[in-house]
Amino acid sequence: MSSATLIDGKAVASRVREDVAREVAALPAPPGLATILIGDDPASSVYVRNKRKQCVKAGMRDIHRHLSADITQAAVAAEIDRLAADPRVTGVLLQLPLPPHLNAAELIDRIPPDKDVDGLTETNAGRLALGRPGLRPCTPAGVLRLLDEIGADLSGAHAVVVGRSDLVGKPMAQLLLQRHATVTMCHSRTHDLAAVTRQADLLVVAAGVPRLIGADAVKLGATVIDVGIHHTSNGLCGDVDAKAQDVAGWITPVPGGVGPMTIAMLLRNTLTATRNAL
Numbered sequence: 001m002s003s004a005t006l007i008d009g010k011a012v013a014s015r016v017r018e019d020v021a022r023e024v025a026a027l028p029a030p031p032g033l034a035t036i037l038i039g040d041d042p043a044s045s046v047y048v049r050n051k052r053k054q055c056v057k058a059g060m061r062d063i064h065r066h067l068s069a070d071i072t073q074a075a076v077a078a079e080i081d082r083l084a085a086d087p088r089v090t091g092v093l094l095q096l097p098l099p100p101h102l103n104a105a106e107l108i109d110r111i112p113p114d115k116d117v118d119g120l121t122e123t124n125a126g127r128l129a130l131g132r133p134g135l136r137p138c139t140p141a142g143v144l145r146l147l148d149e150i151g152a153d154l155s156g157a158h159a160v161v162v163g164r165s166d167l168v169g170k171p172m173a174q175l176l177l178q179r180h181a182t183v184t185m186c187h188s189r190t191h192d193l194a195a196v197t198r199q200a201d202l203l204v205v206a207a208g209v210p211r212l213i214g215a216d217a218v219k220l221g222a223t224v225i226d227v228g229i230h231h232t233s234n235g236l237c238g239d240v241d242a243k244a245q246d247v248a249g250w251i252t253p254v255p256g257g258v259g260p261m262t263i264a265m266l267l268r269n270t271l272t273a274t275r276n277a278l
């Protein structure tokens, strides 16, 4: 039995935020991050509040629109267009999920790709798939940054990604492929998930199922990245069981692993979008 080294996402995120703040201070005009929150979902409200807070701390302009839960598709589209046309706005973020009567894909694609700081438009997804420069989704970009921090050797490594969402799993697999990993993707229809994950040198889990991956599903010495985050009666937990720490070589804790990286990479993307517009 080994005992894994924890990957300190809090510390890395804090360094990313400091670097961004320093680089923002050297710009001729501050970046402007526009956040759009629709409705009053408590989790989304907390996420947006944190994004706005960190944006101000990094020296960026905070531009916020809180729209009512029963707003029409056309009215949201018009608001996105207004923000996108505002020269002070260098990044636009539409907080997901949206109320079910709205067509999220259509609204996301209204964001000009060069202001799409969440990296979720068709154009940025296409740029990623083709290996061209573009804004990358924040959570997988944050995972890659953590892997670089620990000096993970991705070239030729067998990376298994559990989850195939547009937000995390798919872009994660693309980013790892670009770094020359041999990538296997798993999802809810995968037969004998543990048999596949046990082959992973690098295991990234973004399934949204508490403790889906047990210690027996992890190869000895593997690097394990747990994207999941769940509130339970015993506090927060991830998609990976804590006992996996006895088997893994490196592992992200929950909380304090991937979570803090998402906002840090959002700030980094907003800075990149601002620079690209200069």
Ligand code: NAP
Pocket (backbone or CB within 6 Å): 139, 162, 163, 164, 165, 166, 167, 168, 169, 186, 187, 188, 189, 190, 193, 206, 207, 208, 209, 212, 227, 228, 229, 230, 258, 259, 260, 262
């Ligand atoms: P999602 O859209 O619900 O996607 C979940 C994916 O996991 C789907 O592809 C699904 O497969 C797969 N899956 C579900 N159950 C499975 C099972 N039993 N075995 C194998 N695969 C399974 O979720 P998401 O947006 O990618 O987020 C995943 C998790 O990460 C959630 O816990 C979320 O809260 C967390 N998250 C954290 C951050 C952060 O900043 N730390 C950011 C984003 C998300 P199918 O496609 O077949 O349905």
